[in-house]
Amino acid sequence: MLIRHKKASDVASHEITPESVYLNRRRFIQASGLAAGSIMMGAAPSEAAVLPAKGAKFADLKKGYSKLGKDDALTPFDGVTTYNNYYEFGTGKSDPAKTSGAFKPLPWKVKVDGLCAKPGTIDFDEFIKPHTIEERVYRMRCVEAWSMVIPWAGIPLAEIIKRFEPQSSAKYIQFETIVRPEEMPGQRSSYILPWPYIEGLRMDEAMNPLAILAVGLYDQPLLAQNGAPLRLVVPWKYGFKGVKSIVRISFTETEPKNTWRVMNADEYGFYANVNPKVDHPRWTQASERRLTGGFLEGRRATLMFNGYEEEVAHLYTGMDLAKFY
Ligand SMILES: Nc1nc2c(c(=O)[nH]1)N[C@H]1C(S)=C(S)[C@@H](COP(=O)(O)O)O[C@H]1N2
Numbered sequence: 001m002l003i004r005h006k007k008a009s010d011v012a013s014h015e016i017t018p019e020s021v022y023l024n025r026r027r028f029i030q031a032s033g034l035a036a037g038s039i040m041m042g043a044a045p046s047e048a049a050v051l052p053a054k055g056a057k058f059a060d061l062k063k064g065y066s067k068l069g070k071d072d073a074l075t076p077f078d079g080v081t082t083y084n085n086y087y088e089f090g091t092g093k094s095d096p097a098k099t100s101g102a103f104k105p106l107p108w109k110v111k112v113d114g115l116c117a118k119p120g121t122i123d124f125d126e127f128i129k130p131h132t133i134e135e136r137v138y139r140m141r142c143v144e145a146w147s148m149v150i151p152w153a154g155i156p157l158a159e160i161i162k163r164f165e166p167q168s169s170a171k172y173i174q175f176e177t178i179v180r181p182e183e184m185p186g187q188r189s190s191y192i193l194p195w196p197y198i199e200g201l202r203m204d205e206a207m208n209p210l211a212i213l214a215v216g217l218y219d220q221p222l223l224a225q226n227g228a229p230l231r232l233v234v235p236w237k238y239g240f241k242g243v244k245s246i247v248r249i250s251f252t253e254t255e256p257k258n259t260w261r262v263m264n265a266d267e268y269g270f271y272a273n274v275n276p277k278v279d280h281p282r283w284t285q286a287s288e289r290r291l292t293g294g295f296l297e298g299r300r301a302t303l304m305f306n307g308y309e310e311e312v313a314h315l316y317t318g319m320d321l322a323k324f325y
């Protein structure tokens with residue numbers, strides 16, 4: 001096993017929190033008004049990052065920056081793990097949970113290359129070991145106009161980037177999803193999308209403190225359908241920017257050719273910032289339906305930059321936001 005994990009028997013019972021209890025704890029925190037801003041519970045772990053055994057919980061997850069409104073109840077675990085977009089496992093929302101049984105998230109290697117001083121191919125445990133895993137509770141807004149609220153466990157992308165010492169000529173970062181048609185039934189068809197799935201960010205976007213590489217959600221390692229073992233989360237952008245099951249990270253001088261833009265440049269851009277004023281040709285972006293308790297709610301207004309305007313608007317000063325869809 002490449003991941004240094006606690007054996008189930010080593011995990012103290014207070015660290016194993018059933019989903020229902022977790023939700024109640026969260027609701028309590030929200031009810032007591034502590035949800036806005038950083039949640040000041042729990043101490044930073046003294047150890048380096050360690051993934052828990054399957055089914056067990058991250059111990060003492062550090063509470064990172066999370067900002068929610070009063071109408072932002074968490075999407076239940078069942079919703080986050082059964083209503084997915086992951087075309088490598090099929091195009092239906094329930095396909096990824098159903099067809100990903102053969103997918104093996106471990107062992108895993110991540111190749112880092114391009115314009116940086118320290119390129120290399122790194123085992124997943126080495127990749128996460130130097131870092132503290134933080135909880136970040138973020139809204140997630142798909143361009144199809146549905147949304148969720150997800151308690152991620154992840155590592156600030158900026159911290160990871162710094163380790164590889166990108167050169168000043170590196171203007172962008174590109175991410176690539178694994179290609180494993182034998183484990184990913186959607187990849188056996190070349191009609192769905194061109195594989196591998198590619199996404200990217202401008203370097204200053206990638207360095208923004210909100211951007212994380214997630215390794216878990218609801219205190220446990222990511223399931224295949226959510227992008228195990230490692231996926232990007234950029235909460236102010238549409239969900240398709242959140243590339244899953246990353247095997248390669250490249251520092252580039254030119255703008256990455258992200259998959260959905262390659263597929264249909266009239267409908268998808270590179271920046272893909274959540275913007276209620278700019279409609280997708282097929283869907284209004286002014287409002288969205290939140291997934292709660294197993295169903296999609298009625299429409300609610302979509303927020304500029306998905307509610308993270310304060311944190312990210314400065315990245316786009318001088319840009320025509322109506323143009324950069
Ligand atoms: N490799 C890969 N990454 C992907 C996708 C995909 O099809 N393949 N779908 C994207 C889209 S459209 C969305 S909305 C989010 C959904 O993430 P979730 O299923 O974990 O909620 O994943 C994104 N990442």
Ligand SMILES: [Mo]
Pocket residue numbers: 085141142143144238239240
């Ligand atoms: Mo999406």
